[in-house]
Amino acid sequence: MTGRTPELAEGFTRRWASLYTRGLPADLRTARRDELDSDLWEHRQWSTTEGRRPGQIAIEITERLVAGMAGDLLWRFEHRGARPHTTRPLGGGDMTRLLKNYGMVALTVALGIFTIAVSIGVITFGDGKGLQGAILLVGGVLMLGGLFAVRSGLPGGRPAVALGVIAPGLLGIWTIVLPIVSLVILIWLYAPSQLRREPVRPA
Amino acid sequence: MQLLVFNLTYGKIYAYYPEVRRKAGTLLPLEISILETAIDLRRRGEEEFHGFAIAKEIAEREEARTLTAHGTLYKALERMQQAGLLESSWEDPAAAAAEGRPRRRLYHITGLGEQALAVSDALRRSPAIQPHGGLAPS
Numbered sequence: 001m002t003g004r005t006p007e008l009a010e011g012f013t014r015r016w017a018s019l020y021t022r023g024l025p026a027d028l029r030t031a032r033r034d035e036l037d038s039d040l041w042e043h044r045q046w047s048t049t050e051g052r053r054p055g056q057i058a059i060e061i062t063e064r065l066v067a068g069m070a071g072d073l074l075w076r077f078e079h080r081g082a083r084p085h086t087t088r089p090l091g092g093g094d095m096t097r098l099l100k101n102y103g104m105v106a107l108t109v110a111l112g113i114f115t116i117a118v119s120i121g122v123i124t125f126g127d128g129k130g131l132q133g134a135i136l137l138v139g140g141v142l143m144l145g146g147l148f149a150v151r152s153g154l155p156g157g158r159p160a161v162a163l164g165v166i167a168p169g170l171l172g173i174w175t176i177v178l179p180i181v182s183l184v185i186l187i188w189l190y191a192p193s194q195l196r197r198e199p200v201r202p203a
Numbered sequence: 204m205q206l207l208v209f210n211l212t213y214g215k216i217y218a219y220y221p222e223v224r225r226k227a228g229t230l231l232p233l234e235i236s237i238l239e240t241a242i243d244l245r246r247r248g249e250e251e252f253h254g255f256a257i258a259k260e261i262a263e264r265e266e267a268r269t270l271t272a273h274g275t276l277y278k279a280l281e282r283m284q285q286a287g288l289l290e291s292s293w294e295d296p297a298a299a300a301a302e303g304r305p306r307r308r309l310y311h312i313t314g315l316g317e318q319a320l321a322v323s324d325a326l327r328r329s330p331a332i333q334p335h336g337g338l339a340p341s
Contacts, residue, residue: 013273035254035277037305042255043270045304060270068274075278
């Protein structure tokens with residue numbers, strides 16, 4: 001083990017913390033990360049004073065990280081209702097963006113449900129179109145599941161929605177309408193909008 | 204439900220999280236360790252402690268090979284704070300910066316925390332006393 005291994009273990013711990021605190025209100029997220037930063041620093045200082053080798057320190061940090069992962073996930077689960085927010089009052093521009101945002105969520109939900117319904121029809125009645133039906137079904141499930149993940153602050157939600165949206169768009173069902181709808185949702189998903197990730201609430 | 208000796212509401216000891224399933228009036232082993240260690244530290248003149256300090260002290264007291272895991276420790280500290288057993292405050296960032304380290308979150312045990320530990324000790328010593336105030340069926 002080299003002298004840099006404690007830094008690697010600390011890096012893993014910080015990355016893990018940034019993953020499970022993602023989507024939480026800034027104060028909660030910062031508090032957990034700062035507390036962990038302090039812990040890692042104190043751990044390193046103490047271990048060095050005790051004369052432990054870098055490899056030993058790295059193992060200790062990794063052990064504490066791995067053994068606490070279940071606790072971290074439970075903690076995240078307990079804060080599942082907490083949403084990032086600011087307390088500034090809503091302005092006219094915010095309202096327009098909020099309405100657009102909820103409109104896009106509604107459109108994606110509608111497309112997801114529609115895609116699943118179509119997939120069931122294609123699988124049941126489409127002669128020899130089982131694969132197409134299966135792709136649509138997976139697409140619909142990814143859209144709805146991905147949206148749920150985005151709303152719950154879980155990682156991987158947006159890529160899942162994007163993948164799901166591509167399915168009906170690529171298969172080109174119902175002429176040009178669905179590909180256009182898919183494209184609109186994709187643009188919304190990846191457009192730079194902080195409001196979507198951090199909804200504004202009235203003070 | 205009140206235990207008259209300590210005038211302590213049992214609900215405050217355990218029922219601070221719906222996900223926590225435990226017998227009424229009991230503390231988890233880690234919570235007992237934290238409270239005992241906090242009292243021990245106070246006896247030695249350290250009123251406040253930070254996360255790593257308590258993990259280190261617990262490991263030394265219990266002669267444990269490993270320190271309490273991050274996720275387990277900070278989840279417990281937060282839970283105990285919400286129950287009113289501990290209180291915490293962030294130290295002045297300038298003081299931390301002057302020492303060239305990240306700021307610490309400093310905890311101290313509350314009166315309720317001491318009462319909870321006393322109740323828990325009493326329950327452990329006398330299994331006949333039930334948390335709901337009655338006696339165990341013979």
